[in-house]
Amino acid sequence: MTNHIRLWLPLLAGLAAATAVSIGPSQSAAPARPNILVIVADDLGYSDIGAFGGEIATPNLDALARRGALLTDFHTAPTCSPTRAMLLTGADNHEVGLGTMAEARNALPPAARGRPGYEGSLTERAPTIAARLRRAGYMTVMAGKWHLGLTEETSPAARGFDRSFAMLQAGHDHFGDDQKKLYAELGAASTYRENGQLTMYPVGRYSADVFADRMIGYLREAKAARKPFFAYLTFTQPHWPLQAPAADIARYKGRYDAGYEDLRARRLARMKTMGLVAAEVEPHPFVGVRPWAELSASDRAISARKMEIYAAMVDRMDRNIGRVVAALKANGQYDNTLIVFLSDNGAEGSVLDGPIGDRGPVKPELVGLDNSLANLGHRNSFAAYGPGWAQAATAPSRLAKGSVTEGGVRTPAIAAGLGVVRGQTIGALLHVADITPTALAAAGVAQDLTPSSLPIRGRSWGDLLAGRAKAARGPQDVIGWELFYGRALRQGDWKAVYAPPFAFGAPVRTEAEWRLFDLKSDPGEVHDLAAREPGRLQALVAAWDAYAAETGVFVPPRPTTSP
Numbered sequence: 001m002t003n004h005i006r007l008w009l010p011l012l013a014g015l016a017a018a019t020a021v022s023i024g025p026s027q028s029a030a031p032a033r034p035n036i037l038v039i040v041a042d043d044l045g046y047s048d049i050g051a052f053g054g055e056i057a058t059p060n061l062d063a064l065a066r067r068g069a070l071l072t073d074f075h076t077a078p079t080c081s082p083t084r085a086m087l088l089t090g091a092d093n094h095e096v097g098l099g100t101m102a103e104a105r106n107a108l109p110p111a112a113r114g115r116p117g118y119e120g121s122l123t124e125r126a127p128t129i130a131a132r133l134r135r136a137g138y139m140t141v142m143a144g145k146w147h148l149g150l151t152e153e154t155s156p157a158a159r160g161f162d163r164s165f166a167m168l169q170a171g172h173d174h175f176g177d178d179q180k181k182l183y184a185e186l187g188a189a190s191t192y193r194e195n196g197q198l199t200m201y202p203v204g205r206y207s208a209d210v211f212a213d214r215m216i217g218y219l220r221e222a223k224a225a226r227k228p229f230f231a232y233l234t235f236t237q238p239h240w241p242l243q244a245p246a247a248d249i250a251r252y253k254g255r256y257d258a259g260y261e262d263l264r265a266r267r268l269a270r271m272k273t274m275g276l277v278a279a280e281v282e283p284h285p286f287v288g289v290r291p292w293a294e295l296s297a298s299d300r301a302i303s304a305r306k307m308e309i310y311a312a313m314v315d316r317m318d319r320n321i322g323r324v325v326a327a328l329k330a331n332g333q334y335d336n337t338l339i340v341f342l343s344d345n346g347a348e349g350s351v352l353d354g355p356i357g358d359r360g361p362v363k364p365e366l367v368g369l370d371n372s373l374a375n376l377g378h379r380n381s382f383a384a385y386g387p388g389w390a391q392a393a394t395a396p397s398r399l400a401k402g403s404v405t406e407g408g409v410r411t412p413a414i415a416a417g418l419g420v421v422r423g424q425t426i427g428a429l430l431h432v433a434d435i436t437p438t439a440l441a442a443a444g445v446a447q448d449l450t451p452s453s454l455p456i457r458g459r460s461w462g463d464l465l466a467g468r469a470k471a472a473r474g475p476q477d478v479i480g481w482e483l484f485y486g487r488a489l490r491q492g493d494w495k496a497v498y499a500p501p502f503a504f505g506a507p508v509r510t511e512a513e514w515r516l517f518d519l520k521s522d523p524g525e526v527h528d529l530a531a532r533e534p535g536r537l538q539a540l541v542a543a544w545d546a547y548a549a550e551t552g553v554f555v556p557p558r559p560t561t562s563p
Contacts, residue, residue, distance in 0.1 A: 033137075033228040034418050035337040036439045037328075038087070039321060040232075041314075042080065042145060042171075042239040043401060044412065045347030045393020048314055052412045053271035054393075055255070056311045060322035061414065064339060068416025069424035069465060072276060075490070076345050076432045078408040078483045079401060080170060081120075081147045083344045083432050084234075088148075088159070089126040090436030090456035092551040094482070097123035098148070099553065103170065104484070112554040121149035122159060126454040129436045130230055131160030136445045139227040141218035142166060144211040144234030150191065157196030161232070163221065165194050165214040167201075172236060174243040174313075175379045176203035178355060182367055187358025204379075206245055207236050208313075212320035216327040223331045230439065233324065237317035240352055240384035242377055244312035249377045251315065256307040259292030259300065260388035263307070264395045275425070277523065283396035284407070284524035288349075289388040302373055306385040309377035338418045338442050340435060343411035349390030349400040354382050398525040404486035404499050405525055418442070421467040428471040429490065431479050433458030438465075478540075480547030485512075485556070489544040493520035496540035514541055 049058040051065035052072075076083040081101050082093035089096050094117040100108060102120030112118055122128075130140040142156045146166035149155060156164035172178055172190035179201055183189040192199050202210060215233045222229035256263060264283070271277045292300065321341075328334040353371055354364040364371055369382050376383060390400040394407035401408050413430070419442060437460040440447060447456055463469035473479075481488040487498040500512045516530040516537040530537050548555055 034442050035229050035333055036442060037231045037337055037339045038435060039341045040234040041317060041343045042236050043345065043348040044238060044343035045390065046410060046412050047267040047271060048393050049412060053267045053274060053276060056314045058314065058318040060318050060325060061341060064341060064416040065414050067422055068414060068420040069426050071413035071415060071430055072425060072427050074342065074411060074413035074430045075409045076411050078345055078404055080344045082483060084148055085122050086433040087435050088128040090433050090458045091126040091454045092457055094551045094553050095454050096126050097121050109556050115554055117552045121154045128160045129439050132440060132445060133230045133443055134160050134162065136443060137227065139222040139225055139229045141229060142232040143214035145236050152196050155193045155196045163195060163218045167192055167236065171239045173241060174207040176201035177379055179203060186362050188355040188362050208317045208320045211235060212323050215324055219327055219331060223333060235317050238310050238313040241382040242306055242309040242385060244309055244316055244377055248312035248316050249309050252308040252311040256304045260392040261292055264392035268395055277396055281396045282524050282526050284398035284526055286391050287399060289391065305373055305376050306383055307389050310385050336418055339416045342413040346401045346408045346411060347390035347393040348384060349387035350384050351386045352384040396524040404481045404488040405497060409481060415465055419462065420465040426464060428464060429473055431458060434461055434472060438462060478543050480544055482548065482553045487544060489540050489547065491540060493518055494536065494540060495519055496537055496544060
């Protein structure tokens with residue numbers, strides 16, 4: 001097992017070869033057709049970039065935000081692969097194979113195993129945006145994290161991409177050192193496919209640099225072919241292990257010595273000044289976090305260093321985004337490109353000191369890791385930054401990655417370029433499944449539904465980004481979530497949440513109850529209004545039941561014992 005999902009298996013335990021897409025020949029395309037570039041960060045927190053209140057140097061993302069629109073109420077799934085499945089298809093994750101993550105299939109209850117929608121890889125029940133646009137004459141390219149299937153039959157090449165260089169698992173060593181034989185023997189190696197075929201990573205080079213290089217090359221190919229492009233650039237920053245070039249880490253030395261409570265307070269103050277949150281906002285209290293003042297001096301030093309490395313990872317990703325934008329400008333493609341940036345879920349709060357193998361966590365010394373303070377962040381180290389820093393990044397929202405609460409599913413997003421009015425802050429409720437219909441509409445491509453095809457559930461942002469509309473959804477429209485026994489439904493400002501207790505990897509009881517929050521007045525999901533408004537809650541729960549039935553969610557019986 002190569003994903004942090006093992007940290008959640010105590011919670012999940014109580015719940016206990018697709019063919020290639022036929023996409024047809026490419027058609028000639030008119031030069032004026034718009035390009036589309038989707039950039040995905042991995043586990044980036046809501047306030048990590050400057051445009052959303054962060055102190056990390058992200059001038060290139062900030063410039064995109066100034067050129068376009070901040071999307072301040074954008075939502076994803078609680079974890080990465082379900083989000084990516086919805087982004088690429090416009091369908092619900094349960095409809096296209098990611099009702100659970102591949103790493104968690106063995107933790108499903110017997111009644112759920114083998115059910116359609118729970119394969120753990122992207123199925124062919126809905127065509128990807130790449131397949132749709134390729135049929136329409138676009139060149140379709142992808143570089144970075146895939147996490148939607150390990151086989152050639154479930155690779156990007158089989159899902160509509162003309163060119164692809166893909167890391168297949170949830171995470172990897174950012175310098176490629178996990179391709180060593182010992183990692184493979186422990187089941188902790190990452191694997192890569194180039195245009196569908198197994199390949200090797202260029203060991204020693206930093207992942208953000210490698211993925212940006214590949215994308216820049218693909219964009220040049222599209223230019224030479226005189227085709228519009230759909231480009232999908234999926235960085236693995238700032239997903240653990242925390243690693244970055246030494247010079248980047250040094251830039252943040254001492255920046256986080258005051259701790260995560262201080263960071264949260266400073267970011268919230270900036271967000272208030274920027275108008276991203278209300279002046280009177282009440283952030284959700286930290287969960288599962290020791291106060292900074294109670295840590296020993298050595299623990300504070302290690303923790304602060306982890307945040308320095310994390311910041312360096314975000315910084316390096318931003319500079320590579322700048323390189324890709326510069327390439328677009330040099331190619332004459334920039335002005336005709338719609339760019340969408342997002343994080344795939346909330347910040348990751350797990351605690352790790354080594355990779356995850358097929359049989360669980362691997363002891364650092366077994367693979368030669370040195371997690372000393374002096375070496376942390378370098379090639380032969382491995383760490384995650386923990387729940388304190390994660391919840392500083394998701395504030396004022398509740399919790400972090402893995403939860404259906406706002407801290408797990410509300411992420412930073414930006415839209416810029418062709419068709420986007422400059423300088424907007426859009427607070428409309430948006431969802432990752434909206435990206436497919438937005439891209440299709442921008443390209444002038446029909447959704448071409450057939451009686452047997454899945455509906456595209458997302459909504460196009462075209463009128464919203466162009467300033468012709470204030471919302472993409474009506475007041476009665478709903479968005480549903482389900483993952484790892486957590487459930488939620490959003491309708492306007494109201495949200496019903498059925499979230500098991502959350503302890504960042506520690507064993508927890510799975511009992512839960514539905515709660516009700518008014519996110520307009522309580523974005524931190526602090527005050528449960530279920531007792532005050534039982535009728536509203538009942539209606540939202542009924543809407544969630546309808547969503548679950550329509551999308552094929554497996555609803556297990558309520559557990560009565562702890563795992």
